[in-house]
Amino acid sequence: MSEDLPPDARMRASRAEYARRMNRVLDYIDQHLDAPLDLAQLADVANFSRFHFHRIFAAWMGETLGDYARRRRLEKAAFRLARGSSEPVLDIALACGFGSGEAFARAFKQQFGHTPSEWRATAPQRAAELRAARHSNPDQVHSNPGQARPRPLGDHDGSLTLHGETEMEVHITDLPAARVAYQRLIGPYGPNIGVFWRQTMGPWIQSHGLQGQQCYGVGHDDPSITPPDKCRYDACVTVPDGFQPAAPASLATLPGGRYAVARFKGQPMAIGNAWMWLTREWLASSGLQADDRPSFERFDPANSIDPATGELTCDICIPVRAL
Incomplete structure (x- = not known):
């Protein structure tokens, strides 16, 4: 870290580097939940002192590594x-x-x-309760991949009608892997995500000449299971080979393979309904099941929001395999 930077800038750069290293650890843990986790190895993943890592992790995350x-x-x-x-x-x-x-x-x-x-x-009952709660609390309507979501109006025939005007069709397709740079938001889902894109990720994309590149939103947690202040959301943009982002951004690869893909077009608050229908209704009758790859929303940032109507257009992508 350059000593030429003013103290405030050095502090911000240091915190950004800590965030990037801790995100590497969180990603590693999620990829190895089926195996014992070695403290020394995790410290090496973060490039932190093995002696101090457990204390750093607990201070950063608000819970011990074991918890x-x-x-x-x-x-x-x-x-x-x-x-x-x-x-x-x-x-x-x-x-x-x-x-x-x-x-x-x-x-x-x-x-x-x-x-x-x-x-x-009791999963269907909890989904119905969550739907009722979100209809009374619009701040939680804009959900993200992997979350339980409010149930929409619609049939079980592969299409969905929201508010009588937006229809979704589901296609099974093979998607290529995507190399992305991402920044992570940890905290409650909802309007925070839009603010994060507008104030943090959007300006970062422009400053790095990545306008027009495909973008992805990856919500890693289900807020009906995970405490809201622990939920993780990654704002991602596709980057070319050789691109190396500086902190606070990190690199990741969204895995390719078989996905159920549905084009959503409607008011942002309705996307929670679409996720619910896809994950709780369409998937259950499709002969397929979701696997452990991340689900995501895929969009072109230049055309994702209609300035006249405020409508959002994106592809909802759920990784699937046979039952």
């Missing part, structure tokens, strides 16, 4: 249980890093107040 990993394992399991597949509970437990079904059931009941089987069985 964070346990929470993320349980949240991942809760999402898999609620997504409508017939995957055995024991398989979910092992895939999320638990050594036995008994240990998983105890931890799950302690965290969520339900057994894993009860959580799966």
Whole structure:
């Protein structure tokens, strides 16, 4: 870090670098939830002192590394249980890093107040309750990939009508992997995301000459499971080979493969309805299930918002595989 910078600028640059390193650790943890997590290895991922890393992590995240990993394992399991597949509970437990079904059931009941089987069985009821809550709280309507969402009006035939005017059709297609630069927002979803794009990611894209590149929004957490202040959202833009962003941006690859893709066009507050219909209704009757790759919204920033009507246009993309 340059000593020529004014103190305030040095402080901002230092915090941005810390954020980028911690995001690398959070991404690594999510990719290895099915395996033991080694403190020294995580410190190396962040390029922090092994001696101090645990204290740095706890101060930055507001919870210890052990508590964070346990929470993320349980949240991942809760999402898999609620997504409508017939995957055995024991398989979910092992895939999320638990050594036995008994240990998983105890931890799950302690965290969520339900057994894993009860959580799966009551998923439709919780979705309906969330829908009612969001209709009374518009700030939480603009949801993001991977979240439980309010249920829309619509049939079960592969298309969706919102407010009698917007129709969605779902196509199964193979998408290429995308190399992106991203900045991460940690906190409640909703209007914060639009503010983050306008005030943080949008200016960063322009200052780096990336206007016109494909953009993606990746919400990693389900706010009906994850505490709102812990939810993670990545604002992403496609970058060319060789591009190396400075802090606070980081590089990632959105994996390619088979996706269910639906074009959304409507008022931003209605996108939560679209996500709900896709993940709770269309997916359940499609013969497919979501896998563990990230879901996302894909859009062209130059054409995503109609200035006259305020309508949003984007593709909702959900990774799928056979049941």
